[in-house]
Amino acid sequence: MERALPLVVPLGQAEVFQALQRLHMTIFSQSVSPCGKFLAAGNNYGQIAIFSLSAALSSEAKEESKKPVVTFQAHDGPVYSMVSTDRHLLSAGDGEVKAWLWAEMLKKGCKELWCRQPPYRTSLEVPEINALLLVPKENSLILAGGDCQLHTMDLETGTFTRVLRGHTDYIHCLALRERSPEVLSGGEDGAVRLWDLRTAKEVQTIEVYKHEECSRPHNGRWIGCLATDSDWMVCGGGPALTLWHLRSSTPTTVFPMRAPQKHVTFYQDLILSAGQGRCVNQWQLSGELKAQVPGSSPGLLSLSLNQQPAAPECKVLTAAGNSCRVDVFTNLGYRAFSLSF
């Protein structure tokens, strides 16, 4: 099969290094700005890039619009998780969480507003923070990661209020059950635990790998992704992607996806998931695969739906993972274009 040979540009040392960096870049996290027009992406080198979605989606978009408006070094380690409040961007990676002002970030050389580190037990190795969760009712932030604990931080005062212990291995993901304010956490130990925020206690534990329908021992037992719809929960990772009924803790639907999924979310009446493999998978609640839309990265780690009411024209799904590119889906049926670091 004839493959068109790409143009080989004479590369000096700096260009080769840059090319290698881009080849080995992984984008772990994304977050949409409160105005809905910008997308922040954090990568494994600790950089955060701000893309202008409105510019990239406009009719006069050029190649430069698909490049970040600004890129800066945010953390020393990878930026595993990001969330946005109505004014701030909170990013977390190697053990600390930093806050940035959305309004300031577009200017070059912006500095973080504050930087906090939750109280860790061990000081030998700084544990990473894999997931951030905003609890708007309490105005607090929940962090979870390498030290197997959930920490709650009050956003106004910046103090760490609660520590929720129970996981035996590090925590991958968090989800918020809004009705009764409960937090779900899934971790490497294969269990999804529900915590009551008022009592700060573990309410329910679901050990996914113990259920035969969904367990896949050759992949491991780790829970990589969680999403909840108050009554229902979908989780995946080592075990198969499964829809659970929370009250009865029973798996109702097992989605026939072989590859471990790293991110899952409810969207309208569908479940979107992405993980190892190029595609964003769209599932019906009954367990049927509605569509598989290929992206440009060989594996996906995060999906982000821009549902900000302020920018309806930027309502897109963005997917990022094992490459330097963020795929933008204007319509869930196909990939429109890719933003690139």
Place this chain on the structure above:
Amino acid sequence: MSSESSKKRKPKVIRSDGAPAEGKRNRSDTEQAIEIEERRIQSCVHFMTLKKLNRLAHIRLKKGRDQTHEAKQKVDAYHLQLQNLLYEVMHLQKEITKCLEFKSKHEEIDLVSLEEFYKEAPPDISKAEVTMGDPHQQTLARLDWELEQRKRLAEKYRECLSNKEKILKEIEVKKEYLSSLQPRLNSIMQASLPVQEYLFMPFDQAHKQYETARHLPPPLYVLFVQATAYGQACDKTLSVAIEGSVDEAKALFKPPEDSQDDESDSDAEEEQTTKRRRPTLGVQLDDKRKEMLKRHPLSVMLDLKCKDDSVLHLTFFYLMNLNIMTVKAKVTTATELITPISAGDLLSPDSVLSCLYPGDHGKKTPNPANQYQFDKVGILTLSDYVLELGHPYLWVQKLGGLHFPKEQPQQTVIADHSLSASHMETTMKLLKTRVQSRLALHKQFASLEHGIVPVTSDCQYLFPAKVVSRLVKWVTVAHEDYMELHFTKDIVDAGLAGDTNLYYMALIERGTAKLQAAVVLNPGYSSIPPIFQLCLNWKGEKTNSNDDNIRAMESEVNVCYKELCGPWPSHQLLTNQLQRLCVLLDVYLETESHDDSVEGPKEFPQEKMCLRLFRGPSRMKPFKYNHPQGFFSHR
């Protein structure tokens, strides 16, 4: 006489009248006799008077005639006199005019002007009182003065001439002396050669070189001058020499008409031959090509000696018609090198200098004007001829002072010293590092082919003491084969796999696990790191597209290469990267989580000390080795 005759007749008439003729005869014969006598006496008297009258007439005539004659004679004499005088007058007039017109030679002499004359001449010559009034005297005085001056000057001239003669003679003597000196000096120089060599000051050699250098074409000359200067000033390990035939170089400067005639002749010949037979056209074209690619007979040879006694021999040629320089390279080492199979291309003259500067592959001619020349003789590209002509790298042109600007229209490019000087030092340093890195690689390849990763003692700290995975194979791979591998697509798409790179395949094994590593070695090693792409065959095939940890391993060697550089000049980069790959494979295999459903123990028990086995959303294995504690952690 008429009067006579008339007189005679009269009487006759009378007679005739007076006398009746015959009647009276008888009268008297006597009377008649007396009358006849009387008449006879009368007639005689008459005759006598006639005669007398005749005589008188004659005398009167004669007298008259004589008088006339005399008068005439007088008149003639006066006439003559007049004429004489007139003639004299004319003569005199002529003389006068001649005299008046006479230009005396003295007027041709440029006399000094009057004022000067009166100024300079001594008073006894100038005699101002006399000469002022009298122009004749003035002129005489001036002539006098002129004569005197001339005499003086003639005297001086003679003196000078004699001086000159003397000096000429002296010069002759000295010349002879000097010419006798020349052979003596030569013999002294010959005798001093051994001393020069002993003291390492080869002036003689240098002098000869400069002599030959005069016949070099301008770019080679620039290179020669700059390289010699650099060698003398900064770098004692650089030596410059000129090779080739000086006579041929001199012969190049034939008068241009000859070559033009030859051309027109050959054109005519060509037309004829094309009419006869077709094949000769190819031969003609071939000759034209050879002519176009002709090299100047002289070449400059640079020898760069490196610390380990290996020498890089560079021979620079100048292609006259194309106005570019080319270089041929050769590396010789102090000891004989056994070339391992995979190291074939490392030191080959064709590729050892490739991409000294990024992108400078030396396969295309740097002079854009050459394309038109090539089209005329049907040369597609210079790369077909680089093996015999040498490579026309851009840095070679810069060292020769030739600059071919891409944007501007081509005026004749002339060799520029400043361009050469500004590039000399960097280029020499790059050349040296290139040779040394290639030689280091050479040695390393020999070891790699035997399955041993040669890690030097000062790089041991980068790796744990015990490394179980072993390098089993190390081979060269062709460029096309590399492009066809399924796990190298990313590198190819990123434009990092050009045809100037060298490609290798390494195979690392441990137990049942086999790790294939495809290596891209950029000619700019070791400033540009080798790039690895991995494919692990163990419980299925894992590459960077389906296993994040393989991707992380690649990142460890590709992106974090700076830690593996080792001490400058970082020749250890490749071997360190290979050793790290072995360590990474160890970690990968040992930290693989045990599959509970499968019976039996783990194939690779964990021996490495790790703080945590997995971290982060991608569940990375701990690939970072911490020294000296000796445990593995995550980045």
